Amino acid sequence: MSGGAGSYEVAVAGTGLHAFGRFEGTSVTDLGAAAVRAALLDAELAHSGFDAAFCASVYSGVAAAHKVLGSLGMTGMPIYTVEAGCASGGAAxxxxxxxxRSGRHDTVLVFGMEKMSAGIIRSSFFEPWREEAGLAATPAxxxxxxxxxxxxxxVTREHLAEVSVKNHDNGVRNPDAMYREAVTREQVLASTMVCDPLTLFMLCSPNEGAAALVLRRASGAGGEIRLTAAEVRSHLPGSVLGEATPLAGLVDDSIPAPTTLAADAAYEAAGxxxxxxxxxxxxxxxSARELxxxxxxxxxxxxEAAAWIDARHTHxxxxxxxxxxxxxxxxxxxLGASALGQVVELTLQLRGAAGPRQVDGxxxxxxHTVGRGANAGVTILTR
Amino acid sequence: MRVSDTFPVRDGLFAIVEGGTPLLITGRCNDCARLHFPQQSTCPYCAATTVTQELLDGEASLWTWTSVLREPPGYRGPVPFGFGVVELEAGIRIVTRLTESDPRQLTAGMPMRLVVDDLHTDDEGRVVQTYAFAPVTDMGVPPDTDPPGADGEAG
Known part of the structure; x- marks a missing residue:
C-alpha cells in the first residue's frame, strides 16, 4: 500500500471537462456544473452519490462550490472550496x-472552475504599492x-519557441483546447514581444473552463486507474524567483524549488x-516554465532541457x-481548473482513450502545477 | 534636483544620506544573520523577532532582467521600463526596477548601482519615487534618459 499509515488506495472513477476558452454569457457556476455533471455521468454515479466535494477556484468569490452544487440540487455533504493560486486544483x-486514504470517505467529487478576463491577471497577492511601483507584472x-x-x-530563444510549437501541435488534436492552430518557430519568435525573451505565443492565456473528477476507494479490479500520489508542497524561504515572488532572496541557488519538493514526495508515495x-x-x-x-x-x-527539446524527447x-x-x-x-484538467487528460491517456494524441501504452x-503562494502540486496516476 | 515635492512609493525602502546618495534599507537578523528586504520585525528565514536595520550601499551586479512594455495593473508610470534582479555584494538578491529598458543593453553580471527613480505624479502633485538600479558605465551612472514629461509630470 502506498500513501502512509494504514491507508486505502484511490481510483479515478470518472472525469468531466468543460472546454477551456472564452464563453460569454456562461457563468462560472454553469461552467462548474457542466464539468460536474459530465464526471458523475462518466462514473455512472447516482445524483448526490458522493460523500464530500472538494472544489478549486481562485476568482469565483464566496462559497463558489456551494453555488455549483446548489444549482444541481446536490448538497448536504461537506463541501470545501480551496484556493492555492495556479496549484489550487492540486491542493483540492x-x-x-x-x-x-484515511477511510473517512468512500467516494468524493473534486472539481475546479474559473472565469477570467484576458490579459495580465490582477492579483491581490501584490500590495498596492508594489503595483504602483510596477512590480506586479506577472509575465515579467x-x-x-x-x-x-x-x-x-x-537554452535559447529557439528552444523557448519550440516548446510553444510542440504544445500547439498537440493542441490541434484536442477539441477542448482554446487554441487549435499549429504555429511555426518563426511565428512564435515574431509574435508580439511581451517581456523579453517571452513573446505572446510563449505565454499562456488566463481564460475560462472547468474540470471534475470522481474518486473512490479502489476496488482492486483490473484496469482501474489508480491515483497513487497527490502531493502539495510550498516554497522554502530564500529563492528570489520561486513562485512566491518575494522582493528579495538569499544568494543561494541550492534551495530546492517547491516543484522538486512535491515531486520527491509524490515519487516516494507512488513508489x-x-x-x-x-x-x-x-x-x-x-515556455521556460516547462523547461x-x-x-x-x-x-x-x-x-539537459534544451537537449531534450532538440531531440524531440518530449514531443x-x-x-x-x-x-x-x-x-x-x-x-x-x-486557474482552478488547470490542474484537474491535467488529471482528466492523464486519465484519458491511461484509459487509451486520448484519440489522436494518445501516448501508446x-x-x-x-x-504538475505550480503557482502563487508558492505552492506546487504533483499527481501520479497508474494503470 | 527636482523642485517638486517627492514622496516614496512606500516608506522603509530606501534612505537618502547627505550628498544625495541613496541607501537600501534592509533588515539583518540578530539570530541567523541573514539579510532581508524590505525590513520586517520578524526574520522571514528563522522567525527570530530581533532584527537590526542595515543600510546597504547600492553596489550590485545584474542577475537577470527583462523589459515591461505595457502598463501592468495599478501602475501609472512610463513604459517601457526595465525590471530585474540584482545581487548586492552584502549577499542578497533584490527584485527591482531598472533604469535601462532596452534588454539588449544589459548583460549578466554587469555592475549596477542603486538610484531613486520617478514613477509618476500623484493627485496631490507629488512626484512618487521608488528604488531602482542603473548600469554603472565608465562615465558613472548615466543621467535619467527619460524625455521630459515622460514620467507623467504633466498630469
Missing part, C-alpha cells in the same frame, strides 16, 4: 485523496526566470521514479511526451 485533489517574473535559464544553460513515467502534463504558463519543470521534476538531468512520439493535451499554452489557464502518468 490532495485533500480529496487524503479523505479516501516569468521573463526573469526565462532569462536566468538562458544565462545558466544552453515510482521519473524513469518510470510514460506521459507528463506539466505547468507551461510560459524548468523538466529539471525540477527530475525528468532530465540539470542542464508526441518521443520517449516521454509532455503536455500531449496541448498544455496551458494551447488550452489557456483557468501509457501506464504511469504525472501531472
Amino acid at each position: 485533489l490532495s485533500l480529496a485523496v487524503e479523505s479516501i 517574473y516569468f521573463a526573469l526566470r526565462a532569462r536566468r535559464l538562458m544565462e545558466t544553460s544552453n 515510482v521514479g521519473p524513469g518510470d513515467l510514460d506521459v507528463v502534463e506539466c505547468q507551461d504558463t510560459d 524548468l519543470s523538466y529539471e525540477e521534476l527530475r525528468l532530465c538531468p540539470p542542464g 508526441l512520439g518521443g520517449p516521454l511526451p509532455v503536455n500531449p493535451s496541448g498544455g496551458l499554452l494551447s488550452k489557456g489557464e483557468p 501509457a501506464r504511469v502518468a504525472l501531472g
Whole structure:
C-alpha cells in the first residue's frame, strides 16, 4: 500500500471537462456544473452519490462550490472550496485523496472552475504599492526566470519557441483546447514581444473552463486507474524567483524549488521514479516554465532541457511526451481548473482513450502545477 | 534636483544620506544573520523577532532582467521600463526596477548601482519615487534618459 499509515488506495472513477476558452454569457457556476455533471455521468454515479466535494477556484468569490452544487440540487455533504493560486486544483485533489486514504470517505467529487478576463491577471497577492511601483507584472517574473535559464544553460530563444510549437501541435488534436492552430518557430519568435525573451505565443492565456473528477476507494479490479500520489508542497524561504515572488532572496541557488519538493514526495508515495513515467502534463504558463519543470521534476538531468527539446524527447512520439493535451499554452489557464484538467487528460491517456494524441501504452502518468503562494502540486496516476 | 515635492512609493525602502546618495534599507537578523528586504520585525528565514536595520550601499551586479512594455495593473508610470534582479555584494538578491529598458543593453553580471527613480505624479502633485538600479558605465551612472514629461509630470 502506498500513501502512509494504514491507508486505502484511490481510483479515478470518472472525469468531466468543460472546454477551456472564452464563453460569454456562461457563468462560472454553469461552467462548474457542466464539468460536474459530465464526471458523475462518466462514473455512472447516482445524483448526490458522493460523500464530500472538494472544489478549486481562485476568482469565483464566496462559497463558489456551494453555488455549483446548489444549482444541481446536490448538497448536504461537506463541501470545501480551496484556493492555492495556479496549484489550487492540486491542493483540492490532495485533500480529496487524503479523505479516501484515511477511510473517512468512500467516494468524493473534486472539481475546479474559473472565469477570467484576458490579459495580465490582477492579483491581490501584490500590495498596492508594489503595483504602483510596477512590480506586479506577472509575465515579467516569468521573463526573469526565462532569462536566468538562458544565462545558466544552453537554452535559447529557439528552444523557448519550440516548446510553444510542440504544445500547439498537440493542441490541434484536442477539441477542448482554446487554441487549435499549429504555429511555426518563426511565428512564435515574431509574435508580439511581451517581456523579453517571452513573446505572446510563449505565454499562456488566463481564460475560462472547468474540470471534475470522481474518486473512490479502489476496488482492486483490473484496469482501474489508480491515483497513487497527490502531493502539495510550498516554497522554502530564500529563492528570489520561486513562485512566491518575494522582493528579495538569499544568494543561494541550492534551495530546492517547491516543484522538486512535491515531486520527491509524490515519487516516494507512488513508489515510482521519473524513469518510470510514460506521459507528463506539466505547468507551461510560459515556455521556460516547462523547461524548468523538466529539471525540477527530475525528468532530465540539470542542464539537459534544451537537449531534450532538440531531440524531440518530449514531443508526441518521443520517449516521454509532455503536455500531449496541448498544455496551458494551447488550452489557456483557468486557474482552478488547470490542474484537474491535467488529471482528466492523464486519465484519458491511461484509459487509451486520448484519440489522436494518445501516448501508446501509457501506464504511469504525472501531472504538475505550480503557482502563487508558492505552492506546487504533483499527481501520479497508474494503470 | 527636482523642485517638486517627492514622496516614496512606500516608506522603509530606501534612505537618502547627505550628498544625495541613496541607501537600501534592509533588515539583518540578530539570530541567523541573514539579510532581508524590505525590513520586517520578524526574520522571514528563522522567525527570530530581533532584527537590526542595515543600510546597504547600492553596489550590485545584474542577475537577470527583462523589459515591461505595457502598463501592468495599478501602475501609472512610463513604459517601457526595465525590471530585474540584482545581487548586492552584502549577499542578497533584490527584485527591482531598472533604469535601462532596452534588454539588449544589459548583460549578466554587469555592475549596477542603486538610484531613486520617478514613477509618476500623484493627485496631490507629488512626484512618487521608488528604488531602482542603473548600469554603472565608465562615465558613472548615466543621467535619467527619460524625455521630459515622460514620467507623467504633466498630469
